[in-house]
Amino acid sequence: MTFATLRALHTVIGDALTEMERIYAARSAEGGTPLDYPSLDVPYYHNGPAAADVHSPQADAAEKLAAEADVVMAANHIVAACEQLAASVHRPFFTLMEGIMSGHLTACLGFLEASNTVEILRAAGPEGLHIAEVARRVDEVLGDEGKSANGAPLDPDKLSHILRLLATFHWIREVRPNVFANNRLSALIDSGKTPEQIHDSPMQKYDGTDCIAALVPMQSDEFFKAVVHMTDTLLPNKVRATSLRKLLDQREATVPPVQYKVPVNLAFRTEMPYFHWLELPENERRLKEFGLAMTGTRSWEIVENVIETFPWKDLPKDSVVVDVGGGIGSTSVVLARAFPHLRFVVQDRQHVVQIAPSVWKGEQAELIKSGRVSFLAQDFHTPQPPSVEVPGLGSVSSPAVFLMRGCTHNWPDAAVKPMLQHLRDAAGPETKLLIVDMVLPHACYDDWADGEDAIPGAERTLAPEGSPLLANLGRASATGYQLDLSMLALLDAKERTLREICALARSAGWKVSGMARAKGSVWAYTTATPV
Known part of the structure; x- marks a missing residue:
């Protein structure tokens, strides 16, 4: 019943759109402004003077409302249904070609950001800028960094073809033939700096921004180049992979060829782990x-969500939470403000914890000063x-909670x-472990947790009851699965399914006892107790 499925997808889109309109109408009535x-x-624009100068109060309110959970949920249903509808009706050959050539979009987005075209178009205004002038301004802003191998300026014709692909995927607007302007998507990667500021201080382009x-240079460079080498690394005996290694290996024939462990190693011709390689002087x-x-990834999962997804308020007064791998304490500071009866100890490497207190100002600094x-x-x-020293409490042998946010996905199971x-060795009988990371749903209905091993809060599907959508909402959740493969390509690691997290926890002496998920997100808050 293919037509019935297509109609059902159409209904999902209509129902979700109606819900979004209802929310906007209700908020309009509350505020008295449509x-x-x-x-x-x-x-x-989110950064710099443009963010303050050009937005009306209505635009600010509308944009803020678009990020609220109920609107995001409805939007996710629209995205999932539209993608599934397109996959159903588009000619399979063209779907195949778009899939195998999707790297072109990554490359063009990388060029868009590296060339500072977004900032140049923002300065030009809503009427846009002709491609010849865009190319001239790119050369001017980049200076020596923009020179081609033979010293020639950027070719406007080549630039126009790059921008036109981006316009085709709605990342930019072609206002008139060869005249381009920013839109809501390209504005997201605007640094807020003027072209002149970028020219004078290119290393400070992102300072003071969100x-x-x-994210664009990192994802379109290291991440993209690593993923491209995934097949060559996982199937090293394929003819194309062996010929690539022979081409790259310039050593004596008597030396065995390098068997690169992780795709990023092959991509950048290094046997060093990714983070060690990043610390080389040439990678400054x-x-x-x-x-x-990493600061930019805050939009992936808002740290404040952790407030609502664990019963912090039920912990006894002066309970100690150890924030494992907590960096400068961003999560602990949020929780300490929300739950004044708790104490937080942030653990990280020596050089991180040395600078962390100096980062915080005002009320946050008082939290640290007070202990x-x-x-x-x-x-x-x-x-x-065996114990941690907590200011005002003394030595504490077992915390109430071990919190791990964004840590486990960087490492393989081993x-x-x-x-x-x-x-587990440091936990007391009542200690809880809270793992905050993506939990990837299966792309099909999962009844694994329906029986005696049922985990409170674990969903069988993210799709609305009775809808034809994939159980993981398909395209609406795709970034989680893309990040999963980025972890594989860079760190031999992964995002995990709930089954994988349960098995891993059990192998280390923990039993998963519950899971909560923020609305519209594949990030989850997984609780475990000592076995």
Whole structure:
């Protein structure tokens, strides 16, 4: 009944759109100002003077509402249904060609950001700029960095073909033939800096921004080049892979060819682990941009969501939460403000915890000064200390909660298991483990947790009851699965399904006892107790 399925997908789209309109109408009535959903054609800048100067209060309110959970949920249903509908009716050959050539979009987005075209078009305004002038301004802003191998300026014709592909995928607007302007999507990667500021201080392009733009060079360079070499690394005896290794291996014939373990190693011709390679002197800019890009990932999962997804308020007064691998304490500071009866100890590497207190100002600095948030140098690959010193409480032998946010997905199972074992060895009978990372649903209905092993909060499907959508919402959740393969390509690691997390936890002496998921997200908050 293919037509019935297509009609059902059409209904999903209509119902979700009706829900979004209802939410916007209700908010309009509350505020007394009509609100419309943000237009794709209208840039909404997030950084710099443009963000403050050009947005009306209505535009700000409409954009903020678009990010609220119920609107995101409805939008996810539309995205999932539209993609499934397109996959159903588009000619399979063209779907295949778009899939195998999707890297072209990645490359063009990388060029768009690296060339500072978004900032140049923002300066030009909504009427856009002719491609010849865009190319001239790109050369001007980049200076020596923009020179081609033979010293020739950027070819406007080549640039026009790059921008036209982006316009075809709605990443930019072609206002008139060969005249381009920003839209809501391209505005997302605007640094807010003027072209002149970027020319004078290219290394400071992302400083003082939300750092979303910094994700583009990292993803379109290291991540993209690593994933491209996935087949060559996982199937090293294929003819194309062996010929590639022979081409790259310039050593004596008597030396065995390098068997690169991880795709990123083959991509950049190094046997060093990714993070060690990043710390080489020649990668200074990559390393800085990686740190900034990690700030940009905040849009993936808002740290404040952790407030609602664990019963923090039920913990006894002065309970201690150890934030394992907690960096400068971003999560602990949020929780300490929300739950003043708790104490937080942030663990990370020595050089991180040394600088962490100096990062915080105002109210956050007071949390640290009062001892409600403290820092301890501790590598999570090594055993936990028998006790931790908590200001005002003294020595505490077992915390109420071990919190691990965004840690486990960076490591393969063989490395995560001992991490969790170290925490289990330091846990008391009532200690909880809270893992905050993506939990990837299967692309089909999963009844695994329906029986005696049922886990409270674990969903069987993200799709609405009775809908024809994939159980993981397909395209609406795709970035989680793409990040999963990025972890494979860079770190020999992965995002995990709930089944995988349960098995891994059990192998280290923990039993998963519950899971909560933020609305519209594949990020999850998985709780485990000692076995």
